[in-house]
Amino acid sequence: MRLRPATVQLLVAALFLAGAVAVRVGDGFAVQALRLLGFDLYQRVLPAEPLPDSPITVVDIDEESLKAVGQWPWSRTIVGDLTRKLAEAGAAAIVFDVLFSEPDQTSPEEIVKRLPPVDASRIAAALAPGPTHDEAFAATLATTPAVVSLSLSTAPSPPPALPAGFAVAGDDPKPFIPDYGGVVANVPAIDAAAQGIGALNWIPDRDQIVRRVPLVFRIGDTFVPSLAAEALRVAQGARSYLLKASNASGEEAFGRSTGLNHIRIGDFIIPTDADGAIWLRYRPSDPQRFVSAKDVLAGTAPPARLAGAIVLVGTSAAGLLDLRATPIDAAVPGVEIHAQVLEHILAGRSLTRPDWATGFELAVIVVLGLGLAALLPRLSAGPAAAVGGLAIGGLIAGGFAAFDRLGLLFDPLYPALALLLLVAGVTLDTYRRAERARAELRHAFTHYVAPAVVDEIVLHPDRLELGGEVRELTLLFCDVRSFTTLSEGMSAQELTRFINGLMTPLSEIVLEHRGTIDKYMGDGLMAFWNAPLDDADHPAHAATAAAAMLAAMEGLNARWQDEAHQAGRTMQRVAIGIGVNTGPCCVGNLGSTRRFNYSAIGDEVNVASRFEGLTKAYGVGAILGEQTAAAARLPTIEIDSVRVRGRSRPTRIFTLLPEDTPSALPAAQAEFLEAYRAGDFPAATERLDRAARLAPTGLVPYYEKMARRLARLAELSKPEDWDGTIDAATL
The missing domain is CATH 3.30.70.1230 (Nucleotide cyclase, GGDEF domain)
Structure with a gap:
């Protein structure tokens, strides 16, 4: 049985859609990269609005601070002085996006260790007993709402004792939370004195862009909060975290273990992905959020920027290599991302990719694809392309609307690309069929009429x-x-x-x-x-x-x-x-x-x-x-x-006139015709001879014939009605 062309076209479209679904389910790197590109496009077109009167301030160890104070790392006495001044200014939390993993090398006892033994013993005897710089800094931390960082690593090592506790409601979320083997911690005295300890780690995508930020990690069975989460806890004076996982009270999972749903930090309940991460909706980097560390040390920092604020201490100095890429900025200081995480939470923003998003996207591809495959062959190429363009444009516009109004992340590009290829294929096939029919018509008629006429017939068959x-x-x-x-x-x-x-x-x-x-x-x-x-x-x-x-x-x-x-x-x-x-x-x-x-x-x-x-x-x-x-x-x-x-x-x-015609010939020819039509044949003969001498080879036969005509006319008397016109029948 021979299938109709429209049926064949629909079957081919169905096979293409099945392949598109299979590629999406496989979710290879190219598909993931395309999806992330779409999410980045959302952020670039519709970035978050700055949080009015943001309580987040970044104290920046910038290039000017390094010039004024000296190269990094600074003495812990200077960092302690910075901490004390921030506490005196009324900071709600002082958060260090730097590690203090090595003893302060400017502390006297550390300097002595690097001296020759003779000098070391003499200087050590002369040193007055007292706390080391690290101990002095730890003492300052103990009296301030300070949060220090640790860095999670794969090298096995036990974490320090963490100030915060964790409670879990629902299923065990550990299988879903990123697991690390160990940590790079601070000097023990510093960790012991801090009010909070948080991980400063990122989990960037393969292109090294930070899009999702974890709020919780783990080392074996021990939960470790992120630096931003710990800053929010300390600023509120909260003592613990509540991790709400699947099948907890109020959480629907229909009996399945699906990981985390929310994390409660003090008064804030934060929706998360299954692994405890949030999709961050970025705002453009704002230099007004930064205060130079040298101004804090000098006492010239604006008091209003520090009082009651969560103060993040970090660096934008290029030489310290703490730069990160975001969807809207090629390079921002790492401390800026912590600040934006806190603003995202404080503003109550929600940006999630639902569990059912992939299924919904596949349904859109299949339903829209089959609908277009059935409709487009009934249209000519132009309207078909317009309908396909409207469908694809509507799909992308819907993705932007879901992002902006609902805080939902749907992939607009892969479905759009699949539908674009389908529309292009159907449109090209329709065009090919029409052109083949036109070609057959052309072939049939080109043996009988001119090509231009064939084109008119093909474009306007009604002219037949x-x-x-x-x-x-x-x-x-x-x-x-x-x-x-x-x-x-x-x-x-x-x-x-x-x-x-x-x-x-x-x-x-x-x-x-x-x-x-x-x-x-x-x-x-x-x-x-x-x-x-x-x-x-x-x-x-x-x-x-x-x-x-x-x-x-x-x-x-x-x-x-x-x-x-x-x-x-x-x-x-x-x-x-x-x-x-x-x-x-x-x-x-x-x-x-x-x-x-x-x-x-x-x-x-x-x-x-x-x-x-x-x-x-x-x-x-x-x-x-x-x-x-x-x-x-x-x-x-x-x-x-x-x-x-x-x-x-x-x-x-x-x-x-041939190309080699002398320029004087037209005038000579006009004079000849004037005399000829006036009936002055002797004068005409003379002028004809003059023109003939100017004539190129191609006109010689003409002048010879005209000379013979003049000779015949000269033998006859001029007719009374002579006007120089000759009857073609007599030639």
């Missing part, structure tokens, strides 16, 4: 009916001179090859110059311009085509002569005559209801045919009518005024 219109055309007739003599020495096959070899290049010239070939008449052809396609310069195009046809005969004759010489025979020179005329004609589908031809009829057609016949009588290659010559963009001269058969009024005729 009898009828015509009157419009101005330029007509061209071309015929071979002395064809009977030429054909006598040729066999039928040779004659056929000769005609085809002649008509092919001449026809190509007509078509190249926007002409329509009406018909072939044995050794001749008829063509016209300005139908069926409009051509504002049709007289100029026709005249240029005539000149090109005459020029082409030189190369054709040379080829034929060479072929004849190689074959051991002779070949006389072939000449053509061309008549070109412009005027109103009836053009259209002419004939019977069963068989018709796109052609032109009218008096101007007959005149053009007569002009072609007169070329032999005047010894020129082409004769143009007055209207054609006036509009031609090639040099012409008037050669006579004739009364052609079938027309009572006289017609001025012109011919094309």
Whole structure:
């Protein structure tokens, strides 16, 4: 059973959609990268608004601070002084986004360790007993709401005792939370004195862009809060975290263990992914959120920026290499991300990717894809592309709306790409089918009518009916001179090859110059311009085509002569005559209801045919009518005024001038015609001789013929009605 093309197209579309679904379910790196690119696009187009009166301040160990205080790391006495000043300013939490994992190398006992033994013993004896710089810093931390960092690593090591406790409601979330083998901790005294300890780790995507930020990690069975989470806990004076997992009270999981749902930190309940991370909606980096550390140490920092604030101490100095990439910034200080996590939570923002998002996206691909595959083949290529574009645009707009209004992350790009490929495939297949049908129609008609006419028929099939219109055309007739003599020495096959070899290049010239070939008449052809396609310069195009046809005969004759010489025979020179005329004609589908031809009829057609016949009588290659010559963009001269058969009024005729024509010839020719039409034959003879001496080789036959005519007229008395017009029938 032969399936209908529409059914085949729908089946192919279904197979394509099945493949698209399989690729998405496989979720390879390219698919993931495309999805993340879509999420980044959301952020770039619709970044978060800055939090008004944000309680988050970053104290920046910037380049100016390094110049003023000295290179990093600073002495713990200086860091302690910075901590004390922040506490005195009323900071709600002082959070260090730096590690103090090594003893302070500026502390005297550390300096002594690096001295030669003799010097070390002498200096050690002279040192007054007292706390080390680390112990002094720890003492300061113990009296302030300070949070220090630790760095999770894969090297096995036990974590320090953490100040915060954790409670779990629901299923055990440990299998879902990122697990590390150990930590890089601070000097024990510092960790023991701090009010909070949080991990400063990131889990960037493969492109090293930080999009999701974990709020909790673990080392084996021990939960470790993130630095931002610990800063929020300490600022509120909370003592513990509540991890709400699947099947906890109020959490729906239908009996399945699906990981974390929320984390409660003091008064804040924060929706998270199963692994305890949040998708962060970034705002553009704002330098106004930063206060230079040197200004805090100097006591010149704005008090309002510190009082009651969660103060994050970090660095933007390029040399300290704490720069990170976000969806909207190529490089920001790492401390900025902690600040934005806190602002995200404090602003109550929610940005999640639901568990059912992937299934929903696959359903969109299948439903929209099948709908488009069924609809688009019924439309032409243009409307089909428009409908497909609207569907894809609506899909992307819906993704942006869900992001901005609902805080939901749906992947807009993979479904859009799948539908784009489907729409392109269906549209191209529809276009291909239409073009194949047009090609079949072209092939059927191209043997009978000119290519331009075929194009019109293909674009407008309704024109395949009898009828015509009157419009101005330029007509061209071309015929071979002395064809009977030429054909006598040729066999039928040779004659056929000769005609085809002649008509092919001449026809190509007509078509190249926007002409329509009406018909072939044995050794001749008829063509016209300005139908069926409009051509504002049709007289100029026709005249240029005539000149090109005459020029082409030189190369054709040379080829034929060479072929004849190689074959051991002779070949006389072939000449053509061309008549070109412009005027109103009836053009259209002419004939019977069963068989018709796109052609032109009218008096101007007959005149053009007569002009072609007169070329032999005047010894020129082409004769143009007055209207054609006036509009031609090639040099012409008037050669006579004739009364052609079938027309009572006289017609001025012109011919094309060869390229080697002297510039004085047109004026000499005009003087000759003036005397000739005045009936002053002696003067005309004299002027004709002058013009003939200027004439190029191509016009010599014309002047010879005109000289013989003047000789005959000189023997007769001038007719009383003489006006210089000659009856073509007498030539």
